[in-house]
Amino acid sequence: MQKKRITLKDIARETGVHVSTVSRALDPVERKTITEEVAKKIQAAAESLGYRPNRIAAGLRTNRTMTVGVMIPDITNVIFPPILRGIESVLEPLGYASIIVNTDSERDREIRLLDVLRDRGVDGIIHAAVLRSDPSIASAAQDGLPVVTLNRKVEDSDIPYVINDEDAGICQMLRHLRELGHTRIAHIAGPQDLSTGQLRLAAFRRAAEDLDTEVDENLIVVATRFDEQEGARCLIELLASGKTFTAVLCANDRLALGAIEVLRERGIDCPRQVSVTGFNDMPFLDLIRPKLTTVRIQQHGAGRAAAEILLRLLNGETADDVDIETILPVELVIRESTAPCP
Amino acid sequence: MQKKRITLKDIARETGVHVSTVSRALDPVERKTITEEVAKKIQAAAESLGYRPNRIAAGLRTNRTMTVGVMIPDITNVIFPPILRGIESVLEPLGYASIIVNTDSERDREIRLLDVLRDRGVDGIIHAAVLRSDPSIASAAQDGLPVVTLNRKVEDSDIPYVINDEDAGICQMLRHLRELGHTRIAHIAGPQDLSTGQLRLAAFRRAAEDLDTEVDENLIVVATRFDEQEGARCLIELLASGKTFTAVLCANDRLALGAIEVLRERGIDCPRQVSVTGFNDMPFLDLIRPKLTTVRIQQHGAGRAAAEILLRLLNGETADDVDIETILPVELVIRESTAPCP
């Protein structure tokens, strides 16, 4: 049914040369070994027949498919689409395509989907996982498959990784709150089995120490998911504890939005009575009132950076040649959800 | 460098049979032609060696890659991620992977990316484009490549398509506004070169006729993009025209949000003075005040439906066997941005 594709053989027949000659004439590197005139003729024939190389066949022979795998937890999480576009902006112009899979942060899925990618002979993988450990991707890298991780460092490996400077972000935010006069600062932390959750909590503690702010352990509540519902629950828990606080530094925007919602319901004015901050600067934030003060992380930029590193690996550079660590700067975005301590 | 993959040949050597026998033992369909005992042994060997079939090689031979292409305008547009998950929810369990490309609604990109997909031998394509016409995808379908379009019907072709019942949605929304007593109803239409923009405007006119509502052409403003900025611009234009209106039916949520923003700035109360409605029911809408009354379309469901149809095409059913048209029901979601006519 499918209309027959034009192959090298067709061009060879058409031009009266051998397929290997055709192959060479069409390969920019090998072309120079062919008479100019013949090459021209072959190219013309290829063009007029509408030849398109069969990457499957080439891939079988060369072991390069010009396809990369991208593993993310969940594409419906707004932070990932910009990352994907960032990756694409680097790889697509060079002829790479991306197979994207959602792991839902489940280890089983991750293992299975990794196989899905390897079975298809992807040339490399960008892994934007969030689980704090996973041996499968490490072992894939061990086998020689180029891998770059995003948002997370794989311990004890020489897999290059790209992360945002979360430490600096949390620290800047805490300093911002301190400068506004807040001293009783609560933290709604993210899930501790996710690297961002854990990282940001650790950063919060460190930042507090750096800024000589005492950390009241009762003012730290850990969410089980990064969503509004959990943000709400955590804030209710904070209120119920009876401990006073004038600011809440949340581990991400959605937690903050949930928290603000509860404050509103209880008639507590944000930012007049309690300041709330987020992290990530997700899209549409400026449509939600009060506009959230947050930390902007580079999403597109992170994707781009990861893709650029992967590219170097694909071109034969080893993990020794590239920087193992890429830390992207973040930016404090002060909007309306923070105000001086009452 | 890359650790050698186990191939059929390795298993054959290990078990002392021919590769073709191994191949058959590992193929659930062919397995029955092999002695039970031999098959068991081969499977055990495959298992213990950690064999993974090379889909590239199989794909070359069989012309099936178990990979599909998905073309969307822009993954950062919040309506697409759920569609992708919907597609994935059907195809992934069956062993399919998806190559996703962003066309940015540019014809050149679309043509190029279609080739990117075909070069990689995708078994089929789900095309969630928005341009009102494009010959390339039609010609691909003509060549026998299974194609399903989403959100748009390709004229003069037998390509199956999945759409949401936009007509019904617009009509229900208009009826809702009429029931609230509104008679002077403006429409902020989407870009007319995008199918949704055009479709919804046509639906608005039709619905008005059905409901015996006069359409004041001066109360129809066409946006050039589907975003808040354009929504704002269009509302300003409406206000400037001097024509009175008590409700604005917008072609999508973002236009509506932009419009509401302008109303707020001008001190016009929504919904007390002017009702505003959206379309799509995008995520996070319930975090934005006033909560937008809108039409919920099935995103995940649309992806699922498209994938199911594609699957039938992949399994050899022709366009004659499957329904060319799938129209998914929409749902009116009444929130806070609409109120009785003042």
Next chain:
DNA sequence: GTAAATCATGCAATCGATTGCACATTTTCG
């Protein structure tokens, strides 16, 4: 003017899995 070097092209193997056909062995049945 001939040997050597250079160049353009063809040949054939290869990547790994699939599959039609042939062959050998076993089973069935008259």
Next chain:
DNA sequence: CGAAAATGTGCAATCGATTGCATGATTTAC
């Protein structure tokens, strides 16, 4: 018991492109 049928396995071609090597033609060099 012998021929026919059924069964299990091997052989080899195939998918399309790539590439090391061989070959023949041409140029260069002495």
